[in-house]
Amino acid sequence: MPVIVHIFTVLFAILCFMIIKKKRYKETPFICFIMFVSFISFGTASLIALFAPYGEILSYPCMIIALGLLLFLVGVNDLYSIFRCTERIEGIYCGYNTYYGSHGVHSYAPVFEYTHDGVLYHEQTAQTVSHRRLTKNMTEGNRYSIYINPKCPSVYILFRRLRASGVICLMIGAAFMGAGAVILYALFPVLFK
Known part of the structure; x- marks a missing residue:
């Protein structure tokens, strides 16, 4: 051990x-x-x-x-x-990163591109989303609402609810x-x- x-x-x-x-x-x-x-x-x-x-x-x-x-x-x-990601902005969905786990379990982290205070960000969220939700509800290149941390704009979340x-x-x-x-x-x- x-x-x-x-x-x-x-x-x-x-x-x-x-x-x-x-x-x-x-x-x-x-x-x-x-x-x-x-x-x-x-x-x-x-x-x-x-x-x-x-x-x-x-x-x-x-x-x-x-x-x-x-x-x-x-x-x-x-x-x-x-609590920190309070500012709602529009971001362009650019795809997702896949993380492989054991027993065939995968997690998917969406990647968005957005602008805040004139700075362009291309970041991945820390929230993972199911593959079904990504493929069913999101299309690459479309705009979606995301919530960013105004003090640290590279940090964002898709949903403001406790999972x-x-x-x-x-x-x-x-x-x-x-x-x-x-x-x-x-x-x-x-x-x-």
């Missing part, structure tokens, strides 16, 4: 390096914040696994807490987007963090007498 902690640490380190290199932290600050917090939390779990007494045992609850924090922040990002996936991420993340904290609390008296 500690190997998984190290793998997550390396993956989030690579993500953070790419964010800094491409300066994406200016365009999508909260998502970048989530990646940096995830790197720090998995990195801490990794260091505990390597150097702390009984580190291998302690890495389990630390990883559960780090994973819970990641899921919780993903849910918070949905809420954050709803079930965001609520589920919040609940599962809170449950993981709570379970990890309880396990960690239970382990301390046993390991450190």
Whole structure:
């Protein structure tokens, strides 16, 4: 299991390096914040696994807490987007990016082109949409309403409503963090007498 902690640490380190290199932290600050917090939390779990007494045992609850924090922040990002993306504008639908998951599950992120304060943006939304909704309701090259964050116009959403996936991420993340904290609390008296 500690190997998984190290793998997550390396993956989030690579993500953070790419964010800094491409300066994406200016365009999508909260998502970048989530990646940096995830790197720090998995990195801490990794260091505990390597150097702390009984580190291998302690890495389990630390990883559960780090994973819970990641899921919780993903849910918070949905809420954050709803409250921040308030300005309704028209954007041109340019297609979508496909992300492949396990067991044949795919997610689709629409790409829009729009202008705000004289600056042209060609961005992908953080909200994923079903393939049926994309192909049935949206045609490439047509204009559709989107909601942008006026302070950070490269961030936008299609729908200003809380999705079930965001609520589920919040609940599962809170449950993981709570379970990890309880396990960690239970382990301390046993390991450190």
